[in-house]
Amino acid sequence: MLSTRWPAPAFAAAAVIAMLGVTVPAAGATTHDSKPDLGVPCSADVALRGFTDSLDKTTFEGTPVGGLSAFALLRDDRALALVDNTGTVPARLYEIALTPGKKPLSAEVRDMTTLRRPDGVPYTGADFDGEGLIIEPYGKTVLASSETEPSIRRFRLSDGRQVASFDVPARFRVTPAGEAQVNQTFESLTATSDGKVLYAGMEGPLSADGRDAAGSGRQRILRYEGSSGGTYTPAAQYAYRTDPGLGLVELVALGDDQLLALERGFTAGVGNTVRVYRVSATGVPDVSGVASLATLTDPRAWLGKRLLADLVDCPPSGATAKQPQPNPLLDNIEGMALGDRLEDDTRILYLISDDNNSATQITRVYELSVRIPDEARLRDRALLSATDYQPGPVSGTQLAPTTVNGITPPFPGQPIPGFSAVIPVNRGSKSANRLLAMPDNGFGAKNNSADFLLRAYVIEPDYRSGEIDVRSHISFRDPDRKVPFPIVNQDTPDRLLTGADFDIESLAWDANGTLWIGEEFGPYLVNTDRTGKVLRAPIPLPDGTKSPQSPDLAPGESPTLPASRGFEAMAASEDGWTLYPILEGAKTNDPDQRRRVVYEFDVRAGAYTGRTWSFRVDDPGLFVGDASVLDGRRLLLIERDNNMGPSSQIKRLVVTDLDAAGPDGVLPRRTAVDLLRIADPKGVSTPARPGEYGVGDLFSFPLQSVESVLPLSGDRVVVANDNNFPGNDGRIPGRADDTEVIVIDVPGLRD
Numbered sequence: 001m002l003s004t005r006w007p008a009p010a011f012a013a014a015a016v017i018a019m020l021g022v023t024v025p026a027a028g029a030t031t032h033d034s035k036p037d038l039g040v041p042c043s044a045d046v047a048l049r050g051f052t053d054s055l056d057k058t059t060f061e062g063t064p065v066g067g068l069s070a071f072a073l074l075r076d077d078r079a080l081a082l083v084d085n086t087g088t089v090p091a092r093l094y095e096i097a098l099t100p101g102k103k104p105l106s107a108e109v110r111d112m113t114t115l116r117r118p119d120g121v122p123y124t125g126a127d128f129d130g131e132g133l134i135i136e137p138y139g140k141t142v143l144a145s146s147e148t149e150p151s152i153r154r155f156r157l158s159d160g161r162q163v164a165s166f167d168v169p170a171r172f173r174v175t176p177a178g179e180a181q182v183n184q185t186f187e188s189l190t191a192t193s194d195g196k197v198l199y200a201g202m203e204g205p206l207s208a209d210g211r212d213a214a215g216s217g218r219q220r221i222l223r224y225e226g227s228s229g230g231t232y233t234p235a236a237q238y239a240y241r242t243d244p245g246l247g248l249v250e251l252v253a254l255g256d257d258q259l260l261a262l263e264r265g266f267t268a269g270v271g272n273t274v275r276v277y278r279v280s281a282t283g284v285p286d287v288s289g290v291a292s293l294a295t296l297t298d299p300r301a302w303l304g305k306r307l308l309a310d311l312v313d314c315p316p317s318g319a320t321a322k323q324p325q326p327n328p329l330l331d332n333i334e335g336m337a338l339g340d341r342l343e344d345d346t347r348i349l350y351l352i353s354d355d356n357n358s359a360t361q362i363t364r365v366y367e368l369s370v371r372i373p374d375e376a377r378l379r380d381r382a383l384l385s386a387t388d389y390q391p392g393p394v395s396g397t398q399l400a401p402t403t404v405n406g407i408t409p410p411f412p413g414q415p416i417p418g419f420s421a422v423i424p425v426n427r428g429s430k431s432a433n434r435l436l437a438m439p440d441n442g443f444g445a446k447n448n449s450a451d452f453l454l455r456a457y458v459i460e461p462d463y464r465s466g467e468i469d470v471r472s473h474i475s476f477r478d479p480d481r482k483v484p485f486p487i488v489n490q491d492t493p494d495r496l497l498t499g500a501d502f503d504i505e506s507l508a509w510d511a512n513g514t515l516w517i518g519e520e521f522g523p524y525l526v527n528t529d530r531t532g533k534v535l536r537a538p539i540p541l542p543d544g545t546k547s548p549q550s551p552d553l554a555p556g557e558s559p560t561l562p563a564s565r566g567f568e569a570m571a572a573s574e575d576g577w578t579l580y581p582i583l584e585g586a587k588t589n590d591p592d593q594r595r596r597v598v599y600e601f602d603v604r605a606g607a608y609t610g611r612t613w614s615f616r617v618d619d620p621g622l623f624v625g626d627a628s629v630l631d632g633r634r635l636l637l638i639e640r641d642n643n644m645g646p647s648s649q650i651k652r653l654v655v656t657d658l659d660a661a662g663p664d665g666v667l668p669r670r671t672a673v674d675l676l677r678i679a680d681p682k683g684v685s686t687p688a689r690p691g692e693y694g695v696g697d698l699f700s701f702p703l704q705s706v707e708s709v710l711p712l713s714g715d716r717v718v719v720a721n722d723n724n725f726p727g728n729d730g731r732i733p734g735r736a737d738d739t740e741v742i743v744i745d746v747p748g749l750r751d
Helices: 011-020
Strands: 048-051 058-061 063-065 068-075 078-083 092-098 107-114 130-135 141-147 151-155 162-165 186-190 197-202 216-227 231-240 247-254 258-267 271-282 304-310 332-341 347-353 366-368 377-384 420-426 434-436 455-462 467-475 502-511 517-519 524-528 569-572 578-582 595-600 608-614 622-632 635-641 649-655 670-676 705-711 714-722 739-745
Touching: 058 107, 068 304, 078 141, 078 332, 092 258, 092 434, 130 197, 141 186, 151 186, 162 670, 186 231, 186 258, 197 247, 216 247, 304 366, 304 670, 377 455, 420 502, 420 705, 434 502, 434 517, 502 569, 517 569, 635 705
Parallel strands: 068 130, 068 332, 130 186, 186 247, 377 467, 569 622, 622 705
Antiparallel strands: 048 366, 058 063, 068 078, 078 092, 092 107, 130 141, 141 151, 151 162, 186 197, 197 216, 216 231, 247 258, 258 271, 271 304, 332 347, 347 366, 377 739, 420 434, 434 455, 455 467, 502 517, 517 524, 569 578, 578 595, 595 608, 622 635, 635 649, 649 670, 705 714, 714 739
8 A cells, every 4th residue: 555644844753742642652662462362252242352552652654643533454454544633633544454363462553644635735633533434445445434524535545635525415514504513423434345335324413313311312324325436425314323321433334234333432430331233224214304313203213223242341351441441441442343254153343442642541452253143034924813712601701891902892702812822732843833822811810810711722823824723722720629729610520720710821841741831820830731631739939929919828918029920931941851930020029120030940859949040131121021941051031021012112032041140140141133123025024904013124023912932943933922812902003913923033043
């Protein structure tokens, strides 16, 4: 690469250093490089491979190496770093030599290019604030964004001269010319590998967009279309919501409308927050015509985000900080570049910090590995009509005769109010075509479900027609009088169990071929044979946990578990000898209301082992909807809110590992898929029914009670809902939700 350097007489090193107030190490001074073991984990998806401070407070040919705000790879061992220059200092690029994949990581400036106007005059801090950088194919030109106006310009690397610039919509101009705030514009810039699409991200919101009540920024990402070496024009805008108090500082295009995003913030006296996200634009609308993003109420109108790592969780690995930091590894990280693929199918990810030419900050280069699975895709979908009544007595007679979502009780038979558990018809089966699906207690309460019979149905989803066939059912009953408390059908021969007796929520096969039910009124574990006959007395928790509906509550005794927070979830080990029932919510007296207790039950002994774990949901208001063993002692759980339709915010599948719990018993977690953002490239969910929400290129499962998950072979997963018949209308407003069974492909599920 040819260099354009500053004339030495005009910009002597001493003068520049004095002007910027930069302290440069004396000749021969050492810099700190980390030597951690390769792959020290920061999260389930990201590991720290190394870092180096070798560029910090150094000079190159009389110029201070600092203020590095963008990083782009020329090849695997060479990168360019863009300076966000200040004052009268000329704008410049540094070429940096790297040692990728080696220990310790090193970075050394090898060359420099001054960025110039078309007339050859250098840009300076007065008219150029470099923040985003793209190296175009063949490495002869670069695109650089500046926050000053803002702008996107093309420069030749041979002489640093500007050869082109691209349009920026008027409202993105810095105030008073537009709605952007000073130093809050095009902080990020990236291009797809074919050079046909550019993305320019706003660091902060436009004045018309602002931040929400929680402090999250309502940012816009501009999509440009064109070709490498040619003209790029604005084609669309996407809505992006940052975490509270953070800004969007870098993007990396992955292709197919997928991105990596880097968010960063700073709190005086505390330090920096730095997070890396995977971002999806699948099915997201163009918001160019939206005057204010504050008016967007549908979460599907926003780009999807999945946290890959919060860098505060990385091991410090010997790093030091010059100012307070929550982790000394952190600083003002602003640049990000994606490197080669490694043997374990992860990618090298480089980050670089901008020291703002300050003595209290560090220029640091980080090398990480990152796993970036493809987005989840909808494979199959089948529906069971909400009014598909099954044979049996009239039900709902204890409900008020009020019409809800077009349906008025009582009901002519036994409705199927969705599924709270879905398991294979035969233990060990990996087929999604024949399932044993179990509703809960019927109508949501003990006092209104006495005429609802507890059953599990054999179902056959027909994914071609999109319909579910109900083939037969198992009736849960207690003819041998194992249940020690009075039940509704107390004196009948079959003693059929009803929704006033138990609230059954989770279901599993054991190694003996018998069924175990997790229920919520006790909460209890209930064991039946494969025909549904109760085999033993319901088993309560040995720690005395009881719900308000528990038959075991003594007079005056206070419950220790809120209503409907019992064993919503239960997984069975692969060998069928161990059960893992999980409380849906926190105990009333638990100081950590995010904790959901995972118990261990020994089938052979018919007793709890005394071992427990803690799974922490993201927010106290979230629930664990179901769980299943993924493999070994890894579990796949549903984490959900209690909303439906456009108000749904969290419906996700999370992977955890019982063998990887911390010393305090808290389980790790990795989000496997956001159920509100599933790609549907084959149109499985269409054509849409009138008023149907959440279908199309971006498929959502915005149903209130997502309560069934079943991993199949490979990366396939079955998910189903409880429709709380007839109260839910998350799919079509005013119409009772059907029961939906979907099959999704989740790339990277078992990584």
